[in-house]
Amino acid sequence: MGLESALGEGFITTRVDDLVGWARANSTWPMPMGLACCAIEMMAFAGPRYDASRFGSEVMRFSPRQSDLLIVAGWCSYKMSHAVRRIWDQMPDPKWCIAMGACASTGGMHRCYGVVQGIDNFLPVDAYISGCPPRPDALLNALMTIQEKVKTEHSVLLDA
Amino acid sequence: MSNQKLHNDVYSDILAFVEYERGVTHPISVYRSTSDLTLVVPRDLLIETLTKLKEEHHFIYLVDIVGTDRFVEGDRFEILYNLIDLKQGRRLVVKTLANEDTPIVPSASAIWTNASWHEREIFDMYGVHFTEHPDLRRVYLPEDFEYYPLRKEFPLLGIPGSIDLPTSTPDQEASS
Amino acid sequence: MMELEQKSASPTFFKKHQESFYKSLEDKHTTLEFEDSDDPLNSRMVLNMGPSHPATHGVLRLLLQLNGETIEKAKLDLGYLHRGVEKIAENKTYQEFMPYTDRMDYLSPYSNNVALCLAVEKLADVEVPERAQYIRMIGAELARISAHLLWLGTMVMDSGAISFFIWTFREREKIYDIMDQLAGHRFTVSHARIGGVANDITDDAMALIKEFVQTFPKELKGFHSMLDRNRIFVDRNVDVGVVSTEKAIDLGATGPILRGSGYAYDIRRFEPYLKYDEMDFEIPTRLEGDNLARYYVRMEEMHESIRILRQCLDRLPKGPIRANDAKQAYPSKDEVYYSMEGMIHDFMMTDTGICPPEGAEVYHAVEAPKGELGYFIQSDGTGHPWRLKVNAPSFRNLQVLEHSLEGASISDTVLIIGSIDPVMGEADK
Structure with a gap:
């Protein structure tokens, strides 16, 4: 407070971590890994009614190099898992991951030979969403959880 | 009962064809389960019969090829060809059997081009080989997979370790 | 992610699979030579597209061999969504398998539910009350509109107009609202039951359907006026991806692809199911067989669906919504909660389920939005x-x-790809 009064009007003081966290949290560009049914709800999440741009996430980037948040929507088969992992590896740090729906989280109803029983077998997941498929509201909720997580991270100090 | 009669009328030329073939020592049997007439054709007559059905009886549209596992010794696998006659609007099923030890069936992809993928699917799921198939590869599972999942002895949850998961350490090549 | 991959770069996963996939491009006319010394520009190359590509509508992978800009040969790799539903089905009762059908063609789950129900009912000889048949038709036609709307949005997006996607999604949300009221879920509804449907149409759902039938034709007219004479859209689609009638039949094309190529094959007329033989509707057909023809076929199908919906709403009879036979269908929830027999029957249906005669075989097809969807049991x-x-x-x-x-x-x-409109969940089983 003291510093602000010394600097005069037009300045605020904050910690760099908070500023970076705030900026990152409100511009998480998703990489939509739309595999199955959940992808349709993910489209609805970006569509007119649910409007993900309120959270700064309307820019769906299909290029992993430009995105921060991997949304794995749908069951992930063993054959696909290699491609998903490769895309995750291609994303630049810092990055986060949402397992959308029961199939991506645990294999869900697809308890059979073709499906990986939960993408956390080969990916670090930050937020899980239940539901088959979850409503777009639930995806928004997961996005907000990720935003909370991003805001409270100590990114700059640890990076230095 | 009238329904049955109606069907026999619709299929009269097919039944005549079967009768004729039977006279020439060709053992084709006929049955009808729910609605569509099914011909059971021995393997060595398959291509000949299918060609005749296409050329003489106008079954020019192949809808589907189904493989099933009867789980018996000997002729274990069934291959069913689901055909449509677009002129008269009728459906016909042709069935043939494949042996467990040497599951080899002639390919129908020279008759209908779209038989190719359906046969690849059966090869993928049951391991039935189709001779003279232009491109017999697995259609769903990777070639590295060794088992045939729709065979009855294959467990629903698969065989652990039979198919690779990616490593969970970052791929240096991709992340650099 | 469109990436170039050369054969010399060794694949990092499923080596055998990748090698045989590349090898499949080769035949007696083609060999894969990547260092072509005769060609100073090195214009022949192999392009990998997918499995993660925004335009492949899921996880389709294409391997294209190019000569300059022309595709010489194409190979498709499916199976990136393969989970083995047919294997699962062998371990489930018929009713338990219903939710899996929702997740096959997830753009029109209702059609898939109806397809499974009709096949099992034909197999086990179950009579379905008339009202249930009409409710199924309403659901199936709404699903058709919803699937075609998604196709319209994504296909027009593929040809360059992103805002169109937002407009079609606005209409889709209305159908989701109807499904929400009718079945309790936005799109994986599992509303049909063997022997009938899960619940009757509520007044709220009825009001929403009536409103939708009133307002949707106007929206559709708007879409037409936006695209029909749009120079960019027409020029990009006319004479592209032509499939002739003979080729379409030989290749086993179905649904709008076959109808766009000039053959009026529609299961609703070919082998009428439910009450479609009493309905008055046209089968839209085009002769050109190109992308634009498929566009017109699908747009007109939406008009026809509205027509069918109107007739269904006019004729919707009163009566029960499920077969009243404890061996064939679930009892109503009222019976389950208030009578001992009802509870026992419910338990038996869940535990054992409906048992068709031994050795019976059935094939039953319905006209799903993508084409002939058949179940062989x-x-x-x-x-x-x-x-x-x-x-x-x-x-x-x-x-x-x-x-x-x-x-x-x-x-x-x-x-x-957009005009073929594949759903990988269904293609990969």
Whole structure:
């Protein structure tokens, strides 16, 4: 407070971590890994009614190099898992991951030979969403959880 | 009962064809389960019969090829060809059997081009080989997979370790 | 992610699979030579597209061999969503398998539910009350509109107009609202039951359907006026991805692809199910067989669906919504909660399920939005199917894609995929 009064009007003081966290949290560009049914709800999440741009996430980037948040929507088969992992590896740090729906989280109803029983077998997941498929509201909720997580991270100090 | 009669009328030329073939020592049997007439054709007559059905009886549209596992010794696998006659609007099923030890069936992809993928699917799921198939590869599972999942002895949850998961350490090549 | 991959770069996963996939491009006319010394520009190359590509509508992978900008040969790799539903079906009762059908063609789950129900009902000889049949028709036609709207949004997006996607999604949200009221879920509804439907149409749902039938034709007219004479859209689609009638039949094309190529094959007329034989509707057909023809076929199908919906709403009879036979269908929830017999029957249906006669075989098809969706079931007399085969229209249409891509320009690939409109969940089973 003291510093602000010394600097005069037009300045605020904050910690760099908070500023970076705030900026990152409100511009998480998703990489939509739309595999199955959940992808349709993910489209609805970006569509007119649910409007993900309120959270700064309307820019769906299909290029992993430009995105921060991997949304794995749908069951992930063993054959696909290699491609998903490769895309995750291609994303630049810092990055986060949402397992959308029961199939991506645990294999869900697809308890059979073709499906990986939960993408956390080969990916670090930050937020899980239940539901088959979850409503777009639930995806928004997961996005907000990720935003909370991003805001409270100590990114700059640890990076230095 | 009238329904049955109606069907026999619709299929009269097919039944005549079967009768004729039977006279020439060709053992084709006929049955009808729910609605569509099914011909059971021995393997060595398959291509000949299918060609005749296409050329003489106008079954020019192949809808589907189904493989099933009867789980018996000997002729274990069934291959069913689901055909449509677009002129008269009728459906016909042709069935043939494949042996467990040497599951080899002639390919129908020279008759209908779209038989190719359906046969690849059966090869993928049951391991039935189709001779003279232009491109017999697995259609769903990777070639590295060794088992045939729709065979009855294959467990629903698969065989652990039979198919690779990616490593969970970052791929240096991709992340650099 | 469109990336170039050369054979010399060793694949990092599923080595054998990748090698045989690349090898499949080769035949007696073609060999894969990547360092072509005669060609100073090195214009022949192999392009990998997918499995994660925004325009492949899921996880389709294409391997295209290019000569300059022309596709010489195309190969498709499916199976990136393969989970083995047919294997699952053998371990479930018929009713338990219903939710899996929702997740096959997830753009029109209602049609898939109806297809399974009709096949099992034909197999086990179950009579369905008339009102339930009408409710199923309403659901199936709404699903058709919803699937075609998604196709419209994504296909127009593929040809360059992003805002169109937002408009079609606004209409889709209305159908989701109806499904929410009707069945309790936005799109994986599982509303049909063997022997009827889960619940009757509520007044709220009825009001929403009536409103939708009133307002949607106006929106559709708006879409028409936006696209029909749009120079960019027409020029990009006319004479692209042409499939002739003979080729379409030989390649087993189905649904709008076959009708766009000039053959009026529609299961609703070919083998009428439910009450479609009493309905008055046209089968839209075009002769050109190109992308634009498929566009018109699908747009007109939406008009016809509205017509069918109107007739259904006019004729919707009163009566029960499920077969009143404890051996064949679930009892109503009222019975389950208030009578001992009801509870026992409910338990028996869940535990054993409906048991068709031993050795019976059935094939029953419906006209799903993508084409002929058929279920082949072999029964062994128990409550579980011995073999259940899904004849998926997307799988068959993708085979047409493999052939129709040859000779096309690389820039049209995305549009051709868009107009074929595959759903990988269904094609991959």
